Amino acid sequence: MISLKQNINLSHYTTIKLGGPAKYFIECNTINDIIETLKYANGKNFRLQVLGGGSNIIFSDEGFDGIVIKINLKGxxxxxxxxxxxxxxxxxxxxxxxxxxxxxxxxxxxxxxxxxxxxxxxxxxxxxxxxxxxxxxxxxxxxxxxxxxxxxxxxxxxxxxxxxxxxxxxxxxxxxxxxxxxxxxxxxxxxxxxxxxxxxxxxxxxxxxxxxxxxxxxxxxxxxxxxxKSMITDENDSDSVSCGSFFLNPILNQEEYNKFVERFALILGNPKVSELLPIIHKTPAGYKIPAACLIENAGFHKGYEKNNVGISSKHSLALINKGGTTKALLELSKEIEKKVYDKFAVRLHPEPVIIQ
Ligand SMILES: Cc1cc2nc3c(=O)[nH]c(=O)nc-3n(C[C@H](O)[C@H](O)[C@H](O)COP(=O)(O)OP(=O)(O)OC[C@H]3O[C@@H](n4cnc5c(N)ncnc54)[C@H](O)[C@@H]3O)c2cc1C
The missing domain is CATH 3.30.465.10 (Uridine Diphospho-n-acetylenolpyruvylglucosamine Reductase; domain 3)
Incomplete structure (x- = not known):
């Protein structure tokens, strides 16, 4: 018999401390608990969201209107x-x-x-x-x-x-x-x-x-x-109230990469490109461009803050919560994505899972 808790504040279960209440919440210690919960959710037609340590997930301010199932299997x-x-x-x-x-x-x-x-x-x-x-x-x-x-x-x-x-x-x-x-x-x-x-x-x-x-x-x-870099969750470090890196490093194919380098040089000058080139890694999938560098060169700086969310003062890839809301955080991420795209024609994609 599973026992669902109700109205549980999800911000207590995420490292970025954001998210409203889960209508139902359960911690599952066995595979059987998980199966029972899935059967229950299917029977009632409830939405279901799996949660681990909450370090790469962002829930909306309104919370989650189904069952959040926290995986506690041990061994x-x-x-x-x-x-x-x-x-x-x-x-x-x-x-x-x-x-x-x-x-x-x-x-x-x-x-x-x-x-x-x-x-x-x-x-x-x-x-x-x-x-x-x-x-x-x-x-x-x-x-x-x-x-x-x-x-x-x-x-x-x-x-x-x-x-x-x-x-x-x-x-x-x-x-x-x-x-x-x-x-x-x-x-x-x-x-x-x-x-x-x-x-x-x-x-x-x-x-x-x-x-x-x-x-x-x-x-x-x-x-x-x-x-x-505040890349360790530490309750005494306000720069670590994050999901770690918020954006993936974009990967460009050869043609996109050539265009990008040309555009970068045109906007910021050749010396800036040579600073950047050593940190661009060629991977089997393409050229991995450091998103942090794009963000900084699109007009944002470490420590940038707006509506009680911001960019970590130690790492420009980490968006942090300083008492704000998911809405404000997602607005900031959109603002960054737009400015980077407008300047470099490169799209940034968020790394964390965003649950609307
Ligand atoms: C300070 C900080 C630093 C970080 N540094 C790094 C880093 O260096 N490299 C890196 O790659 N990541 C990093 N991260 C991101 C994060 O820690 C990882 O992605 C981590 O693996 C997420 O684990 P979690 O249990 O917290 O997952 P959650 O955030 O709980 O969940 C993330 C996603 O996984 C799903 N999920 C979780 N558990 C299961 C399961 N058992 N079965 C199915 N789905 C599941 C969830 O549904 C959700 O979609 C960092 C995060 C923070 C806060």
Whole structure:
């Protein structure tokens, strides 16, 4: 028998602290609870919204007029170098667990808020790694047939902040567990230049003897860098009342890229383009343009504020809530998208899931 709570304030369940009341709210600790809730919602024709840690979701000020189902499935099992983690486990606690147990592979993904079950959805990534690099299987409950289905890494169709769960199968499944393949006692690889520089300048990494010490050092470095950018949820840091990066970095094909560089040079001058070029990465999908750079060059600055929402004073990609509303936040995001498009003819797309 499931027990639904009523009229629950969603702003308490999101890192950006926005959103009105959920008509119904339930925390599910077992797959059976989830199935019962789905049957109930189907029977009553209620809308249903899945919630993990609330770090990449924005609810409207009016709230949600159906059932919000918070996934609380717990448990970690290890079989050699395969670790299966239930969807409701906290991601960063899991990363810490792998570091302390000498598993290499996800240490650079330290400090990302939210649950393990949400990580495959947008293929979370940071500092040169994506979660797809280590995922072997994802298990998910099909909301229609109420059966758990297993997807291997290829089936998930991972790409930059993308997977099938965010595209063609959006809202079709509830992820119940994720299996990672990590390497035990393997020298970690530091792929990201900014992280490498930080570690070289601030630690005695090259003298460290054990692998666990190296993993701990990388984790600590990532957490320090993230903290400086307010990219760690911290109740004492008003710049961290966000969803992390609000916009995806746009990816341009060759033709779009050529036009963009030409236009950028025309508007801002060639020296500005050469400053920008080293941070444009060529990926298999195209040229990844730093959205932060477009935002700053479209007339916005870190710390910009309007109607009690704004841009973080540490990171121009993070929109923050300073006692405002979802309406004000979405207006600000539209204003940024418009100014960037008007200036550079490049469209920005929000990264968080927006529930209207
Ligand atoms: C300060 C900060 C820093 C961040 N840094 C990064 C970063 O470096 N890299 C990065 O990639 N992201 C980053 N994020 C974004 C966010 O942390 C990740 O996207 C995270 O994986 C979201 O997890 P969550 O459990 O909070 O998901 P939620 O916000 O609760 O949900 C997000 C979406 O996933 C769906 N969902 C959640 N759980 C499940 C499930 N079990 N089954 C099916 N659907 C589900 C929800 O329905 C919703 O559509 C950051 C966010 C913040 C606030």
């Amino acid at each position: 970690i099992t290890i079989q050699n170098n395969r670790i299966t983690v239930a969807a409701g486990e906290n991601w960063d606690n899991f990363v810490n667990y792998t570091v302390e147990n000498n598993f290499t592979g996800i240490e650079s993904l330290s400090g990302i808020p939210g649950t393990v079950g949400a990580t495959p959805i947008q293929n979370v990534g940071a500092y040169g790694r994506e979660v797809s690099n280590t995922i072997q299987y994802v298990k998910a409950l099909d909301k229609t047939i109420l059966e758990v289905i297993e997807f291997n890494n290829n089936d998930c169709k991972f790409a930059y902040r993308q997977s099938r769960f965010k595209n063609e199968d959006k809202d079709k499944y509830i992820i119940t567990e994720v299996t990672f393949v990590l390497e035990r006692d393997k020298e970690p690889e530091i792929k990201y230049e900014e992280l490498k520089k930080y570690i070289d300048g601030n630690t005695n990494y090259n003298n460290l003897k054990t692998n666990t010490e190296k993993l701990r050092t990388i984790r600590k470095a990532v957490l320090n860098i993230r903290k400086k």
